[in-house]
Structure formats: C-alpha cells, structure tokens
Amino acid sequence: MSQRREYEVVAGFMPLLDSAILVAAKETGFAAAEGVGLTLVRETSWASIRDRMAVGHFQVAHLLAPMPIAANLGLTPLAANTIAPIALGLGGNAITVSNALWAQMLDHGASSNLEPGATGKALRQVINQQAKDWTGPLKFAVVHPFSGHNYELRYWLGASGIDPDRDVEIVFVPPPLMADALASGSIDGYCVGEPWNSAGATAGFGHIATVKAAIWRSSPEKVLGVSAAWAEQKPEALAALLRALCRSAQWCGEKANHGELADILAAPNYIARPAEWMLHGLSGSLDVGGGELKQASEFFVPFAKAATFPWKSHALWFYSQMVRWGQIAHTRENTAIARETYRPDIYRAALGPLGIALPAANAKVEGALLTPTPVGSAGASLTLGPDGFFDGALFDPDKIDSYIEAQKR
Amino acid sequence: MHAKPTALSILVIDENRLRGAVIEDGLRDAGYENLTVVHDVVGIARRIADIAPDVIVIDLENPNRDMLESMFQLSRAVNRPIAMFVDRSDQASIEAAVDAGVSAYVVDGLKRERVKPIVDMAISRFNAFARMARELDEARSQLESRKLIDRAKGILMATRQISEADAYALLRKTAMNQNRKITDIAESLITAAGLLAPPEDT
Numbered sequence: 153m154s155q156r157r158e159y160e161v162v163a164g165f166m167p168l169l170d171s172a173i174l175v176a177a178k179e180t181g182f183a184a185a186e187g188v189g190l191t192l193v194r195e196t197s198w199a200s201i202r203d204r205m206a207v208g209h210f211q212v213a214h215l216l217a218p219m220p221i222a223a224n225l226g227l228t229p230l231a232a233n234t235i236a237p238i239a240l241g242l243g244g245n246a247i248t249v250s251n252a253l254w255a256q257m258l259d260h261g262a263s264s265n266l267e268p269g270a271t272g273k274a275l276r277q278v279i280n281q282q283a284k285d286w287t288g289p290l291k292f293a294v295v296h297p298f299s300g301h302n303y304e305l306r307y308w309l310g311a312s313g314i315d316p317d318r319d320v321e322i323v324f325v326p327p328p329l330m331a332d333a334l335a336s337g338s339i340d341g342y343c344v345g346e347p348w349n350s351a352g353a354t355a356g357f358g359h360i361a362t363v364k365a366a367i368w369r370s371s372p373e374k375v376l377g378v379s380a381a382w383a384e385q386k387p388e389a390l391a392a393l394l395r396a397l398c399r400s401a402q403w404c405g406e407k408a409n410h411g412e413l414a415d416i417l418a419a420p421n422y423i424a425r426p427a428e429w430m431l432h433g434l435s436g437s438l439d440v441g442g443g444e445l446k447q448a449s450e451f452f453v454p455f456a457k458a459a460t461f462p463w464k465s466h467a468l469w470f471y472s473q474m475v476r477w478g479q480i481a482h483t484r485e486n487t488a489i490a491r492e493t494y495r496p497d498i499y500r501a502a503l504g505p506l507g508i509a510l511p512a513a514n515a516k517v518e519g520a521l522l523t524p525t526p527v528g529s530a531g532a533s534l535t536l537g538p539d540g541f542f543d544g545a546l547f548d549p550d551k552i553d554s555y556i557e558a559q560k561r
Numbered sequence: 562m563h564a565k566p567t568a569l570s571i572l573v574i575d576e577n578r579l580r581g582a583v584i585e586d587g588l589r590d591a592g593y594e595n596l597t598v599v600h601d602v603v604g605i606a607r608r609i610a611d612i613a614p615d616v617i618v619i620d621l622e623n624p625n626r627d628m629l630e631s632m633f634q635l636s637r638a639v640n641r642p643i644a645m646f647v648d649r650s651d652q653a654s655i656e657a658a659v660d661a662g663v664s665a666y667v668v669d670g671l672k673r674e675r676v677k678p679i680v681d682m683a684i685s686r687f688n689a690f691a692r693m694a695r696e697l698d699e700a701r702s703q704l705e706s707r708k709l710i711d712r713a714k715g716i717l718m719a720t721r722q723i724s725e726a727d728a729y730a731l732l733r734k735t736a737m738n739q740n741r742k743i744t745d746i747a748e749s750l751i752t753a754a755g756l757l758a759p760p761e762d763t
Contacts, residue, residue, distance in 0.1 A: 196622050196624040196626075197622075197623070197624055197625070197626040198627050199627050199630055199664075200622065200626060203621065203659050203664060204659060206655070206659075207655060207659045207660070209659070228630075229630065229666075230655065295627065296627050297631045297634070324627055324628040324631045324632075325628060326625060326627065328624070329624065
C-alpha cells in the first residue's frame with residue numbers, strides 16, 4: 153500500500169547525534185505515517201543552513217537552540233524570521249581537552265568523574281600556574297557564537313573563576329574537524345555535540361573532562377527551526393511534522409532501539425562515522441579517553457522529561473547569555489523577541505491529540521528541581537528534572553533583569 | 562574624486578582550486594586587479610588583516626564559514642566590520658547567490674553599486690563552473706555507456722552469431738520491452754555473461 157503524501161518538507165541538518173529525531177522520523181516511517189514527505193539535506197556549516205532557510209531551500213532545519221533567537225534579534229547575516237516550535241532533545245554535548253592539558257588538570261586534582269565543579273577548579277589552577285609561567289592562553293573551540301556550546305563552556309569557565317574572554321581564547325571550528333584540530337595542537341580543548349567528543353577520545357587525542365548534562369542538567373541543545381512565513385502558510389504541514397518528530401523522539405528514547413538508531417546515523421548520508429561512536433552518546437556510557445568508560449547521567453535525552461518541549465525559560469536563558477557576553481544589549485523589546493521565538497502554543501496544539509504528556513506551564517525556574525519531580529500536565533503524567541546548574545544558581549525567567557545584573561562583570 | 566571600481570580589494574576563498582581560478586579569471590577580465598585567491602583557511606585572520614578586503618567571496622559549502630563569520634564580527638581579528646551578506650535589500654541577488662552556491666561578505670558602508678558587479682560575476686562564474694562540471698560528468702557517463710554497449714554487443718555477436726547491427730537492435734528492443742535504459746540491459750548482460758562464462762585460465 154502506498155503512503156499518502158500530503159506535505160513535502162525539506163530540512164537541513166548537520167552531522168550530529170542530535171539530528172537523530174529528524175533522521176529517525178524519515179528512516180523509520182514516522183514522517184510518512186503523518187503524510188509528510190521529508191527530504192533531509194546534510195550541510196557543512198550552520199551559516200549554510202541559515203542561508204538556505206532564508207532563500208526557501210529549506211522550510212525547517214536542525215538548528216542550534218540560540219540560532220533562531222539570534223536571527224530574530226537581527227544578529228546574523230541573512231536573518232529570516234524563524235520560530236522554534238519543538239526542541240530536538242536535551243543534553244548531548246561534552247567538553248574534551250587535549251591529553252597534555254588533561255595531564256596537567258590531573259596534577260591539580262581533576263578526576264575522570266565528569267564532575268564540572270572539580271574539573272573546572274583543576275582547570276583554573278592550571279591557568280593560574282600558566283599565568284605565573286607566562287605560557288598560554290589556552291585555546292578552546294566551540295562551533296558557533298550563538299550555540300549552547302559557547303554558552304555552556306563560558307558558564308562552566310565563569311563559574312570556575314575563569315574569565316572566558318581574558319584567561320582563555322575561544323575560537324570556532326566545525327564539529328567534524330574538532331578532533332583533528334585537537335590532535336594538531338591548534339586548540340587545547342573543545343565543546344561540541346556527539347559523536348565529535350567520542351571521535352577525539354576514542355582516537356586517543358584527548359580526554360572528556362565534563363558534559364553539558366552535568367553543567368546544566370536537562371538543558372536544551374537543538375531545536376527545529378521553522379521559517380515563520382512557512383509556518384503561517386502551512387500550519388497543517390507543520391503540525392503533521394511535529395507529530396512525526398514527537399513519535400520519532402519517543403522511538404529514539406527507547407533503549408531497545410539504540411542499536412538500530414546507531415546504524416541509521418552511521419550511514420554515509422547521515423553522520424558517516426562508526427555506529428559505536430553513536431552508541432556512546434545514546435547510552436551515556438562515554439569512552440572518556442584511553443578506553444575508560446564513564447556513565448554520564450541523562451547524557452542525551454530525546455523524549456523523556458518533556459525533552460522536546462520548547463520552554464520559554466530556555467529561550468530567555470540563552471538570551472541572558474547573549475547579553476552577558478556582549479552580543480546584544482538588554483532591552484525589554486529584545487527580551488520579548490527572545491521569548492516569542494519559542495512557541496509552546498504551536499507544540500501543544502499539534503501534539504495535544506497524541507495524548508502525550510504536555511507541560512501545563514510555558515516556562516519554569518531553571519535549577520528549581522533538584523530531584524525528578526512530578527508536575528502539572530495535560531495528557532499522560534509528567535516527571536521533570538533535576539534541571540539544575542552545577543554551581544547551584546537559579547534562573548527565574550520572571551527575574552531576568554536581576555539575573556543579568558548579577559552576571560555583569 | 563571617486564575611487565575607481567577596480568581599486569576595491571577582493572578576497573576569494575575557495576577550497577576548489579579550479580573554481581577559484583575560474584572566478585579569478587573572470588574578475589581580472591572585468592578589470593579587478595586588487596585580487597587575492599586563497600584555497601585554505603589556515604592563518605586566514607592574518608591574511609585578512611594584511612589584505613584588508615572590501616569584499617570577500619566564499620563558496621557556500623565551505624565548512625569554515627561559521628568560523629569566518631564569527632571572525633568578521635569580532636573586530637579583534639579584522640579592523641573593519643564585515644557584516645553584510647551581498648545586500649539584505651536585494652532578495653533576487655541573495656537567491657541567485659545561494660542557488661549558485663556562493664556567499665559574499667562586504668565591508669560595512671560600501672555602496673551597493675560598487676559591489677553588485679563583483680557579486681554578479683562570482684554568481685555567473687559559479688554557475689558556469691557547475692555547468693562545466695555537470696557536462697564533464699555527462700560526457701564521462703556517455704563514454705562509459707558507449708563502452709558498456711560495445712561490450713554487450715560483442716557478447717551477443719559471439720554467442721548468437723549475429724551481426725553488430727542485429728546485436729544493437731536486440732539490445733534496443735529488450736530495453737524497450739522492459740522499459741529500461743539500454744545501458745542497464747547492457748550492464749545486466751555483461752554481468753550475466755561474466756557469471757555464466759566458463760572459468761578462464763589464469
């Protein structure tokens with residue numbers, strides 16, 4: 153029997169583990185079941201995805217969660233109005249450092265437990281020592297200025313007493329080239345999504361020092377960026393796509409499917425790297441370097457804990473970091489633009505009929521939940537959290553002014 | 562006095578050397594002499610600081626574009642802010658550029674009339690290059706097809722003792738009956754003949 157294909161959607165993606173929900177929506181038939189003919193186009197840079205969205209080659213794309221906000225704030229070239237009606241999972245990144253830097257961090261009390269507080273403290277001591285020896289500064293790479301990687305690396309450094317602009321240098325490198333850059337010695341560490349930490353660690357080029365899921369537990373990473381114009385013209389197509397992605401996320405979250413998912417992602421047209429690398433990120437059992445396996449708690453969460461819900465508190469936290477690092481001035485208008493970029497209303501309207509757990513609120517206090525906590529929801533029952541920052545700070549989106557004030561240097 | 566259009570400093574970044582050369586030729590022919598072409602982004606910040614380009618042309622698929630854009634925005638690496646992509650108001654140019662697979666960055670404040678001919682030239686050269694590459698591919702595959710059909714004809718002539726014209730007619734008829742391409746039939750025939758042939762002495 154042939155599938156009905158009512159909607160054609162072309163999506164750009166980058167070769168990363170968290171493209172899984174989009175890829176699986178196509179490969180396991182969830183998109184087709186919703187009448188969506190989904191074409192996936194692999195891209196080589198976020199800039200290229202953004203440009204091709206702007207001229208209409210792509211209606212939707214796998215985007216760094218802060219990118220749609222930056223676009224709507226007019227911070228990027230060719231910025232077309234973009235909304236984020238669904239997230240593509242929580243977590244998934246790590247910070248990998250060179251073997252030489254890791255050896256120094258070990259001398260200063262770091263251990264392989266992935267704990268950001270201890271590793272950050274050890275890094276600060278290495279940097280203090282280097283300042284005395286007149287060496288350095290250390291060079292860290294992230295993938296994009298408007299990325300979770302940039303903000304979580306800076307948050308980790310800042311909370312560890314390291315000034316990300318003065319004490320280290322932050323540069324930009326495409327994800328697939330990170331491990332090579334580390335091996336060549338042109339950088340000392342990097343923050344990137346999987347499988348590009350496993351790529352460096354399993355090859356023996358570096359050591360995974362800590363993970364996003366420990367710096368900020370239950371934290372957002374990628375979203376589905378949607379052309380605002382297309383969303384307005386084709387609301388049914390968007391709703392069908394969101395249903396397909398939600399079912400796909402559920403499938404991706406099932407442990408029993410991880411082997412199959414890893415094989416799909418490893419294919420030449422997707423990430424084109426070994427399936428074992430994908431399994432590290434999917435299981436959270438990371439090879440942190442030299443074959444030493446460490447379990448990272450809730451490393452990548454595709455579905456549980458409302459992992460696809462586009463929380464406005466996530467959008468506002470990213471905005472607060474854009475302000476913190478001087479990318480934009482804090483104004484009431486800019487705050488509103490950031491808040492309105494994430495669209496839980498569209499999410500609820502599209503996914504309500506599926507009977508899955510839908511959070512009752514649009515925003516939450518990030519860091520308020522220290523343990524898994526049942527919360528108010530429509531549909532199935534819902535457990536959220538823990539969602540805290542490793543330094544114990546709270547982000548209350550209703551008190552963004554004082555949060556931004558407190559983070560001023 | 563207005564600066565001559567040719568005085569603009571242009572930097573072309575293209576990992577594809579052949580395409581880089583094609584663009585360079587086009588721009589030189591059009592009278593742009595202050596032109597640098599690089600194939601590798603290693604040490605690019607230094608080059609940009611030295612060249613101080615007014616216009617940077619780069620292929621859309623270059624994986625280092627995120628790095629380059631962030632560098633353009635950070636004034637530490639580049640003295641003058643390079644912020645615009647072609648011209649935000651010129652949607653047709655933007656579409657043509659992205660379709661052709663080229664992006665251009667321009668120093669802030671540069672007049673559109675001065676930049677547009679450069680961008681248009683880059684677009685047309687990118688398109689010409691893509692067409693050339695496609696034609697080369699087609700020529701290559703046509704040559705491949707002819708070789709396949711010749712071999713299949715040879716097999717038919719030897720096994721069925723028929724003329725070359727009859728062998729070709731048979732291939733063609735089979736392709737039509739099966740609604741397949743003649744090269745597909747030829748390929749299947751060669752594969753089948755290979756499988757069925759008695760093992761050769763080696």
